[in-house]
Amino acid sequence: KLYITNSPFADFMVIVAQTAPGRGLKGMSLFVVERDTPGVRVSAPLKKLGMGASEMAEIVFGGARVPADQRLGSEHLGFVEALKVLSLGRVASAAQGVGLGRAALEEALRYCSQRMQGDAAITGHQFVRFTLADMATRLEAAWRLTLRAARLVDAGSDYDCAASMAKLFATETCTHVCERALHLCGAQGYMRESAAQRFYRDCKVFEIGEGTSEIQRETIFRHLAR
Ligand SMILES: Cc1cc2nc3c(=O)[nH]c(=O)nc-3n(C[C@H](O)[C@H](O)[C@H](O)COP(=O)(O)OP(=O)(O)OC[C@H]3O[C@@H](n4cnc5c(N)ncnc54)[C@H](O)[C@@H]3O)c2cc1C
Incomplete structure (x- = not known):
């Protein structure tokens, strides 16, 4: 394996x-x-x-x-039991995606607030402000989906679909946010010593592990169709 x-x-x-x-x-x-x-x-x-x-x-x-x-556990039902663990892990993956995305947002905000062009920080550019605002908004939506799935777990309700939605949205958001963060950090973000490049390399695995985004979409569709 x-x-x-x-x-x-x-x-x-x-x-x-x-x-x-x-x-x-x-x-x-x-x-x-x-x-x-x-x-x-x-x-x-x-x-x-x-x-x-x-x-x-x-x-x-x-x-x-x-x-x-x-x-x-039960004989011959191991795969079904493993799926339950995977489903729970998807809520954790979603939370990891939000956490990494927030770190990337903080790094981009720090860089853009300190990076001066002439007398002004580059947050003076509308493009920079809007990109940061969109990153924060997507992360907030991802966090709400994650909390919803976690609450269903705590309540003992069926959380499979909510876990897949949270994992799908939060991990794809994380990848988007980490890519934008590196972009906003310019050449400094591309350097090996920068946190932005590390976040960019770290984020992709969340879309792959615990079931890829396509597997989450299949799970969500199965719930829609039943
Ligand atoms: C850093 C890391 C740590 C890992 N740790 C573990 C671990 O501890 N334990 C463990 O068991 N596994 C682990 N994995 C493996 C991980 O769970 C698998 O890589 C993941 O489930 C995807 O399987 P695969 O790599 O075989 O992709 P493939 O099946 O080769 O898929 C390749 C692409 O095709 C798409 N695809 C495949 N099948 C379908 C389908 N039916 N419908 C639509 N699209 C499809 C996939 O979404 C993907 O985009 C880890 C992987 C990584 C990268």
């Missing part, structure tokens, strides 16, 4: 494996697997575009045998 976050130092991993071949998604179960199980190998950390503070690697299960008492 490729692209597993924290696998370079995890002692335990939770995997979903086929336990009833031929029964599709209703024939899979969750297992806790110890890292030192014979046959389990973790590769060297993979090189990524961003998210330098977290490591990921490939895990190979070469004939690894796992006893039945390491099964988590």
Whole structure:
């Protein structure tokens, strides 16, 4: 299995494996697997575009045998249970998107307020002010969607669709805001020491992990159509 976050130092991993071949998604179960199980190998950390503070690697299960008492949850319903965790993770991804977007907005606001052209800061340009205003407005909308999904989770209500909407909108907003922030920071934003370029490299993964934007749109449509 490729692209597993924290696998370079995890002692335990939770995997979903086929336990009833031929029964599709209703024939899979969750297992806790110890890292030192014979046959389990973790590769060297993979090189990524961003998210330098977290490591990921490939895990190979070469004939690894796992006893039945390491099964988590119900037999054959592991995929369904894993989806519940994924759905909850989508609310967290949305919040991460808002957080990163806010950091990018702050960085752009700081740069634009301090960057002087002649006697005036570049916030004197309408383009700069309007871009910052749009970034803030989109982030606020993303935050409201995130809070709505989180409240449904707290209330024990069905939150799948709300989680997908929040994740879709917040992570795409984050990418947009990080791109605009780098643009507003000009050449300084493009330099390796700038926070803006780091935000720009970090943001994209939120649209990919925990189900890509397309998977969120499929989930939202399924709820519309039922
Ligand atoms: C930094 C990072 C950390 C990760 N950590 C983990 C982890 O800890 N655990 C884990 O299990 N995974 C992890 N992943 C993997 C991640 O969950 C997958 O990359 C993600 O689900 C997308 O799958 P894929 O890469 O196979 O994309 P692909 O399936 O190759 O998709 C490629 C493109 O095609 C589109 N596409 C694919 N299928 C459809 C469809 N049915 N309809 C419409 N469009 C479609 C996708 O949206 C995407 O744009 C991580 C990935 C990254 C980048």
